[in-house]
Amino acid sequence: MESTTRSQSEQYSGKVTPVGNSKGIRIDAAFFKAHPEFSGDVRATVLANGQVLLSANNPVSRRLKKEEIDPVMLGFLSFLEKQMAEHPDLIEPVDRDQLARIGKLVEGVETDDATH
Secondary structure, three states, X not given: OXXXXXXXXXXXXXXXXXXXXXXXXXXOHHHHHHOHHHHOOEEEEEEEOOEEEEEEOOOOOOOOOHHHOOHHHHHHHHHHHHHHHXXXXXXXXXXXXXXXXXHHHOOOOOOOHHHO
16 A cells, blocks of 8 residues: 655545444555554544545544644634534535635745645
């Protein structure tokens, strides 16, 4: 199994395998090294056909550096997390048209890739 890193997301390979009378998902060890918060209980939430959100039930927090903290973004993410937990039925997969609209909205916006 091979891990690959993309611009703003990480992807790890895995495989479904028998575990006793059940099944389990094997994921490359690099995933667990990079994300120790997944060393305990996890929850899998089906988002769409073929897509799952894997959440750590007891995440191990790492301390953020002062320059990494953005209070506006943290507030927005807290709001988003609450809305997703309270209304999972409103979560929809993104489609190509929506991505095109987003692309037009951010066209010409400059970013500092070193901080992302």
